[in-house]
Amino acid sequence: MRDAVDDTETGALDTAADTAEPKDLVQFDVDPTECDPRRVTSVLSFGGLGEGAVAFEDVAFVVASEQFASFEEAQAMLASLCSGPCYGFPGEDQGAFGELEYFYAREGDFGGALFIDRQTFDPVFAGTIVWMGGGGRYWPSAQSPVDPLRFGGSPVAPEFSGVVVAPNSHWTSSPAAQEAWELARSSDLLASYEACGDFSVVVWVYTPSVGLTDPEVAKVLVMVTGQTTGRWLDIE
Numbered sequence: 224m225r226d227a228v229d230d231t232e233t234g235a236l237d238t239a240a241d242t243a244e245p246k247d248l249v250q251f252d253v254d255p256t257e258c259d260p261r262r263v264t265s266v267l268s269f270g271g272l273g274e275g276a277v278a279f280e281d282v283a284f285v286v287a288s289e290q291f292a293s294f295e296e297a298q299a300m301l302a303s304l305c306s307g308p309c310y311g312f313p314g315e316d317q318g319a320f321g322e323l324e325y326f327y328a329r330e331g332d333f334g335g336a337l338f339i340d341r342q343t344f345d346p347v348f349a350g351t352i353v354w355m356g357g358g359g360r361y362w363p364s365a366q367s368p369v370d371p372l373r374f375g376g377s378p379v380a381p382e383f384s385g386v387v388v389a390p391n392s393h394w395t396s397s398p399a400a401q402e403a404w405e406l407a408r409s410s411d412l413l414a415s416y417e418a419c420g421d422f423s424v425v426v427w428v429y430t431p432s433v434g435l436t437d438p439e440v441a442k443v444l445v446m447v448t449g450q451t452t453g454r455w456l457d458i459e
Contacts, residue, residue, distance in 0.1 A: 248375065386424050
């Protein structure tokens with residue numbers, strides 16, 4: 224495989240695929256009759272950026288609630304939940320990225336970011352950015368599906384070059400983002416989304432520390448919006 228090339232306009236990494244067929248891939252069988260009709264955003268979090276190997280950490284699910292009528296209503300709910308400093312909340316509207324609207328409060332000592340479903344106005348991620356890496360996610364909380372995620376399956380489309388990548392003020396591209404997507408697209412969760420119809424993917428590197436990206440605390444978030452099977456909504 225040739226070296227990755229940074230696309231400065233999109234922040235994406237363009238890589239040439241290996242010509243050899245992958246070996247020993249698991250086939251995740253998904254019954255389309257088990258697809259849940261509700262709209263669901265899954266937020267997969269990957270860490271390990273400081274160790275040279277991206278690893279899955281946790282997942283959270285946001286089911287469309289139909290309780291919000293605007294971005295402002297969702298932001299008001301989030302502000303009431305934030306137990307830490309939400310300075311600059313809700314931040315400047317950065318525009319649409321896939322199915323999500325992206326808001327970013329540029330940090331001095333404090334800042335934050337949030338993503339809201341553009342169709343339902345449900346918030347799918349909110350986190351603070353604080354000096355010395357003290358920020359953290361406060362919406363949604365990580366959850367534990369009854370059946371843990373499995374990886375190593377046949378990868379679903381698209382390739383990383385077709386994934387929407389949202390920037391932050393200190394990051395334009397990272398091999399870790401592509402590595403996280405390659406892991407995510409090999410999971411049984413993504414196989415479920417693929418079996419249930421069209422879905423949207425947004426990849427974003429969350430840097431809870433002010434300043435240049437600290438790989439020890441940074442996370443790659445893979446946010447997938449669409450329909451999936453009901454088994455993922457059975458939470459412990």
